Amino acid sequence: MYKLKILKTNYVTHDVKRFILEKPEDKDFEYTPGQAAHLSVNKPGWEDQKRPFTFTSLQSWPEVEFTIKIYEKHEGVTNEIGKLKPGDEILLHDIFDTIKYRGPGIFLAGGTGVNPFVAIFRALKASNNLRNVALIYSNKTQDDIIYGRELHELLGNAFLNVFTRQGVIGFKERHIDRDFLIQNIGEFNLNFYVCGPKKFTTDLTEDLISLGANPNSISF
């Protein structure tokens, strides 16, 4: 277990906060893009309340970054994390795999499900390998997009936003569903990466398979 001191926090949307943490000096502290960790708050009564979060930083960075949606109403761990200030500590219990990059393809994200993809795109950019990837990103409204400007800079026209609630001129207002996939993708013999709320992931995985995607080429 590592104790990571918070160096900086800021809001990246109205309810998502970015936490910059001190990186442990331990050379065994290693992680790869797409990996996640169980975190808890180092405050009395909260130390053992672990929740999973994905690294949005890269191993090569001098600091560690997590990007966390704060659910005040749950009165759970993210609400406590949201109250933390520079100097407070987060406990990092273990690191585990979520999504691994297996080559160019189409990334489908809902909400904070974009986080592993952010890490993957940052790593591909850093190694000059960011090509032939596209991101379709679903949020309730434009105000919920995480790292929108950076994703646009990284991906250009290969970054498509979808809004489920708010009509925004120039953007598509709808859910990513089977019809959407047919209209916007067309070719399904590709790698697919899907990450978001459980229903988003299971529905889209089923849709992709029914449209001809190889189940072995879908990471979720």
Ligand SMILES: Cc1cc2nc3c(=O)[nH]c(=O)nc-3n(C[C@H](O)[C@H](O)[C@H](O)COP(=O)(O)OP(=O)(O)OC[C@H]3O[C@@H](n4cnc5c(N)ncnc54)[C@H](O)[C@@H]3O)c2cc1C
């Ligand atoms: C592999 C993985 C990686 C993840 N990475 C990230 C990430 O990088 N960033 C990120 O923001 N999230 C990420 N998540 C999601 C994140 O783990 C959850 O948002 C977090 O665990 C919520 O914790 P919580 O304690 O605040 O709330 P919860 O654990 O949901 O609940 C705390 C309490 O609130 C109650 N509750 C639950 N739902 C509601 C509700 N709708 N209304 C009122 N009360 C409710 C529960 O019963 C419980 O008592 C990831 C999840 C997984 C599985």
